[in-house]
Amino acid sequence: MLRYVTVTQALSRREKARLATTDEIKATALDLMREQGTTDVRFTDIARVMGMTAPALYRYFDDRDELLTALIADGYLALGARIAAALAPLPAEDLAGRWVAAGSSYRDWARSEPQQFALVLGMPVPGYVAPDEGPTTEAAKAAMGQLASIFVAAAETGRLGEPLIREVSQAIIDCEKAKHDELIGIVPPESFQAMMQTWAMLHGFVSLEAYGHFDWLEPDARDELFRSHIRLAAKAAGLPVPAP
Amino acid sequence: MLRYVTVTQALSRREKARLATTDEIKATALDLMREQGTTDVRFTDIARVMGMTAPALYRYFDDRDELLTALIADGYLALGARIAAALAPLPAEDLAGRWVAAGSSYRDWARSEPQQFALVLGMPVPGYVAPDEGPTTEAAKAAMGQLASIFVAAAETGRLGEPLIREVSQAIIDCEKAKHDELIGIVPPESFQAMMQTWAMLHGFVSLEAYGHFDWLEPDARDELFRSHIRLAAKAAGLPVPAP
DNA sequence: CGTGTTTGTTATGAGGCGTAACGTTTCCTG
DNA sequence: CAGGAAACGTTACGCCTCATAACAAACACG
Incomplete structure (x- = not known):
């Protein structure tokens, strides 16, 4: 069965139709997830909404896991695109602004698409095992790389201060060498460490909020807490601190 | 059907048997979740492992949601117990040690029981809605309250420094007044804010690690990163900073 | 136009959830 | 202690979903 199409040549009529159907399936799955507030998705329901029968979907995805894999990859792409869109209008030298924008995109995405967020960054779905390599991993690196790029830009312009x-430890230095040698000589190890802690900070807030653990806070207070949180993250990491 | 037993009087033979069976069901469910690495659980499987038939389980739990509710409540209790156990041997004045111990318990619990962690603090399970009041909420407060108690102890002994x-904002001040008036006059608003940020920091790291997003780091590096992370959290919040 | 591929259908089986109806054991009380 | 009630467990069943198989229609293309 032809499944992945090379993009080098123009798509035939059939291939375009196939891609459109594939996209519609994924979009419908997301709609249903949004509607029901779960990461669960039934082929039956997708098919019904699309005016098809369930077995037809197996022409496009071998099983539920393959659909989920596609949704996860799309999720990373969506997150990456949102961050990119938020960063685009900001000048490269506005590091504080870029940091706020990137963090806020992360948060906004999680709030507007909590199911996709859970799918991508939450507990792996029952039975699903992420492929070690592949489009998912690449999309993940692309999305997260944008956060890292702010640190790189800061370091390269000499505006990355000492982290708190x-x-x-040697173990972390070794890890930077082994896994992120592109940062060696640009982002010092203590800032590499701070970078991951910054991600953890951001993710922790967003995660708690997305899963309802901050529901007892008024929306205003949540917003203010986030603004403060993101300033804290910048300050702790030695990034230029956004204005309060 | 008799479901909840008053603890004031001794339990009859039957009540003890019932409780034992209930506990066995929950334990078996957790075993299966551990075994399969999911938060999914099939009544059929639980029953098979226990040498029963599935419908018998409905004598103990009305449906899957009720079992999950019980597991979530137990999860909070387990978390609370672990934190309490870690804090118990430490003197009240060792604030830095207590902070490290509490944070490490949180992490250790998430690592040793990732499914329970996901159940309790992750994405709400498909279809499941948490009851607004009840044992779950109380257990949650008890577990989290222990983190808060470190801040309270620090504040009361004059060792809670300025947070970073x-x-x-006024919204957060109002929230402390409305939801945590027991802290008013003890923990100043900026530290109340820092306290929640500290939780978010801790949770973010633990969450990313538990869900495998730090798998690319060597275990040693993860441990060191956590030690550094928890020091950062203490420093950022104005708590006494643990030694490196 | 005819042939092979793609895409859809209906039919079917396997398995889980939850209910109903029916024994069997345990407790409790007259 | 005997009878009755409650609790506990079983089998049988209906419904739903996943996934496959077999078949029919639409399409691409020589």
Whole structure:
């Protein structure tokens, strides 16, 4: 069965139709997830909404896991695109603004698409195992790389200050060398460490909020807490601190 | 059907048997979740492992949601118990040690029981809606309250320093008054804010790690990163900072 | 136009959830 | 202690979903 189409040549009529149907299936799945507030999705329901029968969907996805894999990859792409869109209008030198924009995109995405967020960054779905390599991993790196790029830009323009915690273990230094050698000589190890802690900070807030653990806070207070949180993250990491 | 037993009087033979069976069901469910690495659980499987038939389980839990509710409540209790156990041997004045111990328990629990962690603090399970009041909420407060108690102890002994971020919005001040008036006059608003940010920091790291997003780091590096992370959290919040 | 591919259908089986109806064991009380 | 009630467990069943198989229609293309 022809499943993945090379993009080098123009798509035939059939291939375009196939892609359109594939997209519609994914979009319908997301709609249903939004509607029902779950990451669960029934082929039966997707098919019904699309005016098809369930077995037809197996022409496009071998099973539910393959659909989920596609949705997860799309999720990373969507997150990456949102961050990119938020960063685009900001000048490269506005580091504080870019940091706020990137963090806020992350948060806004999680709030507007909590199911997709859970799918991508939450507990792996029952039975689903992420492929070690592939489009998913690449999309993930692309999305997260944008956060890293702010640190890189800061370091390259000499505006990356000392992080609040300066002690770095050999294990983390080794990890930067082994896994992110592109940062060696640009982002010092203590800032590499701070970078991951910054992601953890951001993710922690967004995660708690998306899963309803901040529901007891008024929306205004949540917004203010986030603004403060993101300033804290910048300050802790040695990034230029956004204005309060 | 008799479901909840008053603890004031001794339990009859039957009540003890019922409780034992209920516990066995929950334990079996957790075992299966651990085994399969999911938060999914089939009554059929539980029953098979227990040497029963599935419909018998409905004598103990009305449906899957009720079992999940019980597991979530137990999860909070387990988390609370672990934190309490970690704090118990430490003297009240060792604030830095207590902070490290509490944070590490949180992390250890998530790592040793990732499914329970996902159940309790992750995405709400398909279809499941948490009851607004009840044992779940109380257990949650008890578990999280222990983190808060470290801040309270620090404040009461005059060892709670200024948090890194001092600006606090009126909305957050109002929220402390409305939802946590027991802290008013003890924990200043900017520290109340820092407290929640500290939770978010802790949760973010633990969450990313539990869901495999730090798998690319060597275990040693993860441990070191966590040590650094928890020091950062303490420093940012104005708590006494643990030694590196 | 005819042939092979693609896309859809209906039919079917396997398995889980939850209910109903029916024994069997356990407790409790007259 | 005997009878009755409650609790506990079973089998049988209906409904739903996943996934496959077999078949029919639409389409592309020589």
